[in-house]
Amino acid sequence: MKSSQAIILSAGPNGLGALRGLTKQHVITDVITTNNNEPALFSRLVNRAETTTQERLLETLLTWPGSGQVLIPTSDWYVEFLTNHETLLQEKFNFVLPTGKLSEKFIDKKQEVELVATFTNVPKSLVNLPSTSQAFTNELPLPVIIKPRSNELNKLGQKNIVINDQIQLDEFYRQYSFALEYCIAQELIKGSDENLWVCNCVFNENSDLITAFTFQRLQLTPPHYGVTCYAKSYENQEVIEQVDKIGKGLKYAGPAMVEFKYDSKSQQYKYIEINPRLGLCNYFDTSCGVNNVYATYCVALGLPVEERPKQTHRVFISVYEDLYSRYRDNQSLFTIIKTYLRDLLRPHTFIYFAWRDPLPAIAVGLNQLRSLLKMSIAKLRRKKRNS
Structure with missing residues (x-):
């Protein structure tokens, strides 16, 4: 060894x-x-x-x-x-x-929004929810998205809740009145998943942006408000410039995953969130020529990093999750096949599978199959008991 x-x-x-x-x-x-x-x-x-x-x-x-x-x-x-x-x-x-306990502040979305608002375009936000739904709409018009402040403070039991009208907001207040202090609310930026962009990057100890990789999200799981399961890499200089401003403004060091959504109404990329760590799709970065993991390794050791590399164009897919998400999104079989055929000849990066390292994908696939069988058996048993 x-x-x-x-x-x-x-x-x-x-x-x-x-x-x-x-x-x-x-x-x-x-x-x-x-x-x-x-x-x-x-x-x-x-x-x-x-x-x-x-x-x-x-x-x-x-x-x-x-x-x-x-x-x-x-x-x-x-x-x-x-x-x-x-x-x-x-x-x-x-x-x-990140210096100055920034990582702790980024894990709490209330502190996060207050920190970055000076340096980038942030959606209209309520970091302290008022005690009544009427007072809420007086401060922030609908539709909105309500998020738990952190995983640790998640009293909602889900990643977020979308509120489109007053009836839904009243129901939220009835059901989650005990959790108001553990949530923030933001304006819901309209537009398809294709308006969502991610920048995976690394800052050195001087808060210089030494690597940056951007990709366009095309499908999320759960649909529209989850994590990336289908995406394409494109260099988005406007997003990179915003990330650079955030890093320098906060004196940030280390890896980060920064998310934006393009708001066609204001014609701006608006900040969604930052994760003070390597992103979910970090091997997508690497396969496109931007090895953010190795850059993080070099920063930790004080080693020099080569001039910021140019990214190549590839498709990212998490097959199991993408198929499930498209099914939940009520996409037709024809639409799904058309999407895959359209990108068939492009180079692909798979979230689990790699030709030189195939076993993790097989193990995950078997686990997913076992879970599906258990769910199907439980469903059949419930149906039998109710018949």
């Missing part, structure tokens, strides 16, 4: 993509996770892997063989973990976090 140079704190496809991005640059990489079903655990690229619990993660790291490795967090929880134990972990490892 070789001594590792980096340790991925792995969460879902984020962790798998980070592993593939580092090994592409011949960085010897270990993986630590708190989930037995992590796709990265099935990868042939792993140097050493271990599954632990959240409670024992600190102990696992402090007793990990060797020292000086770069820690790469791939979820908000892991970023928060590093922030909470920063002083202790810095004695053994290298890693980069």
